[in-house]
Amino acid sequence: MNTIKIALVEDDKLVASLLKDYLNNIDGFLVISVFHSGNSFIDSLKSDEIPDIVLSDLRMKDGSGKDVLNTLTKEYPDIKSIIISSHYQPNYLGYMFKSGANAFIPKEIDKKDLVKVIQNVARNGHHLDADQIAVLRKQIASNTPSVPTNSLDELTPRELDVLKLLCHQLTAKEIGEKLFVSKKTVETHKSNLLSKTGAKNIAGLIIFAAQNKLIELDKIVLT
Numbered sequence: 457m458n459t460i461k462i463a464l465v466e467d468d469k470l471v472a473s474l475l476k477d478y479l480n481n482i483d484g485f486l487v488i489s490v491f492h493s494g495n496s497f498i499d500s501l502k503s504d505e506i507p508d509i510v511l512s513d514l515r516m517k518d519g520s521g522k523d524v525l526n527t528l529t530k531e532y533p534d535i536k537s538i539i540i541s542s543h544y545q546p547n548y549l550g551y552m553f554k555s556g557a558n559a560f561i562p563k564e565i566d567k568k569d570l571v572k573v574i575q576n577v578a579r580n581g582h583h584l585d586a587d588q589i590a591v592l593r594k595q596i597a598s599n600t601p602s603v604p605t606n607s608l609d610e611l612t613p614r615e616l617d618v619l620k621l622l623c624h625q626l627t628a629k630e631i632g633e634k635l636f637v638s639k640k641t642v643e644t645h646k647s648n649l650l651s652k653t654g655a656k657n658i659a660g661l662i663i664f665a666a667q668n669k670l671i672e673l674d675k676i677v678l679t
Contacts, residue, residue: 460578463507464490465497465524467516471563475511482571494519498527507535509558509577514541522555529556529656536577536657540565546591553663556656559583580625581658592663608668610652616670618645623662623671 462479464487466472476487488505491497495518497510510528514521521539528535536558544562552560558577561570576583584592611619614635621631628642635642650656653664665671 459484459486460509460574461486461488461505461507462574463488463497463510465492465494465510465512465516465521466490467492467513467518478567479571479574485571485574493517494521494523497524501527501532506532509536509538509574511538511540511574514539515543525552525556533656536581538573538577538583540570546588547595549588549591550595550663553582553659554656556660558657558659560588579627581622582662584659584662592666608670611649615645615649615652618642619649619661619665620671622646622649622658623665 462485464472464475464479466475469492472490472492476490479485479487488507489497489500491500493516494512497512498519510524512521512524521541525537525539528537537556538559538561539552539557540561540563542563544560544564549560558581559573561573561583565573573583608616617635618631621634626634628639628646631642632639649661653661655661655664662671
């Protein structure tokens with residue numbers, strides 16, 4: 457497994473220091489940078505080493521987690537984002553995924569569970585636990601909140617195949633092996649899916665697929 461490069465964005469310096477020390481002791485993790493505001497992290501992207509994953513607080517005085525998400529989804533879509541907050545509310549899940557988050561978790565999360573979240577996001581592009589899936593199912597049923605969606609008629613049969621497999625947490629390499637196509641071809645289909653559905657990442661594609669009854673959230677395999 458390749459080393460997962462992590463950037464921490466946390467305005468509580470003690471929390472940031474403790475998180476850095478803990479994560480750097482996890483095999484396969486490397487915290488490459490720590491920032492105490494969203495704006496300082498955003499400014500660093502122009503010159504510093506680019507992380508694989510950003511672990512960001514939601515509410516900060518100088519650039520919030522939402523500002524971080526907006527920048528990443530517009531300018532750095534390959535960087536995955538985990539929003540961690542003491543103001544976590546399950547009802548915000550749909551909104552956070554619509555805004556581009558790959559995972560949304562409470563600060564009260566157990567350290568071992570945090571490791572699992574980071575690993576899932578690195579491997580699958582998102583993290584959802586059973587409780588979050590239940591919440592999303594209710595939100596999707598009421599269509600609040602929803603992601604921008606285009607007609608399913610715009611998706612090709614192969615794109616639909618890739619979409620369903622992405623929703624079931626297969627990597628591009630695994631999907632390629634299953635469909636007998638190259639990883640690069642799968643990535644092209646994924647890019648087309650994001651463009652056509654208006655989703656910002658795989659979490660958004662899951663919501664799109666569930667809203668259009670292409671998958672059942674209950675049948676997503678949790679890892």
